[in-house]
Amino acid sequence: MKNMTYGIYLRNPLISAARAISTSALLPLLMLSSLLTFSQVAAADTQVKTGVHEQTEVAGDPAARHLAYSTVFNDAVANDLNGNPQAARQGYDLLLGTEFAGQVATPSAINLAVLNRFDESKTAFRHLADGKNTQEAQYASLWQLWLTARTWTGSSAALQKQLTKDTAKYHFTYPRYQAIARLYAGKGSPDAIFSAVKSMPETSPLAKGDAVTEATFFTGGYLQYVAHNNNAAQKLYEREKNALNRTSLEKPLIDKATATLLATNHKL
Structure with missing residues (x-):
């Protein structure tokens, strides 16, 4: 029970950053970032990068470096949550190879999918699926199933055959993940x-x-x-919209899918 709770919290990027900045301290940042224009976000991103270099390369202070990286991380997540994945990408790229590399790995992999950089996202999630964090690895395996479906160009029958084969090689221990895997295997x-x-x-x-x-x-x-079945997907998104966690990085993808489906149906 304790491990599962820890895994869930770790998967949420805002919670995993709690050691650096508390969630309550981050909420004003999210509210502020939602009001920023694209140019303001870009300017803020440049300012953060400048601050990082000043605090890490000039000062060389580990505490200052950690604080600077925390700021970049939280800004990147806020940008993703507020529909600015390109700005978020700059932050994630800056943190890869730093002490925040492990913490940024999952948000970075999701961001690559948001940017339609699917091959890179697949590679990132493949590495996560091979990791030692059980919950993180199983979550990454679900993403591999999603990415296979999202990028498939063959027949529906061939896709289902591939997904059934893939789910058989993954090991899921969380009931909700098992249920998702069974769905992708065509059995749930x-x-x-x-x-x-x-x-x-x-x-x-x-x-x-x-x-x-x-x-x-x-x-x-x-x-x-x-x-x-786009109609079923749209109904699902509509049904669950008020229950979604606004600090989960899947939410912008759900919002994007909902908008696309609504626009498509409006044209029909």
């Missing part, structure tokens, strides 16, 4: 996934919201790219 159902989420023993609203957001994202991806 969306209802089973949300039933598993509802049955989670974790009572934290943040953890439950994170799980609902994950479930919505992966289920919606299956409906869109495997089942090719």
Whole structure:
């Protein structure tokens, strides 16, 4: 139980940054960043980078360096959550190879998918799936299934065969992840996934919201790219929109998918 809770919190980038900056301290940043124009975000990003170089290369102070990296990390996450993935990418790239490399790995991999850099995202999630963090590895394996479906160019039958083969080689221990894997293998159902989420023993609203957001994202991806049932996907996104965790990095992808589906249906 404790390990599962820790895994969920670690998966959420805002929570995993708690050692550097608390969530409550980060909320004003999120509110402020939502008001920034693109040019302001770019200017802020440049200022942060300048601060990082000043504090790491000139001062050489480990505490100052950690604080500077924390600022870059939180700014990158805020940019992703507020629809500025290009600005976020600059922050993630700056942190790769630093003491924050492990912490930034999952948000960075998701960001690559947001930017449609799917091959790079696949590579990043492949490395995460081979990692020692059980929850992180299983989450990354689900992303590999999603990316396979999202980028597939062959027939639907061939895709389902590939997904069934892939799910068989992954090992999932969390009930909700098992349910998602079964769906991608063609043996499960969306209802089973949300039933598993509802049955989670974790009572934290943040953890439950994170799980609902994950479930919505992966289920919606299956409906869109495997089942090719856009109407069902749109209904799912609409049904769960008020339960989504706004600090989960899947949410911008869900919002983007929802907008695309609404625009497509409007043209019909």
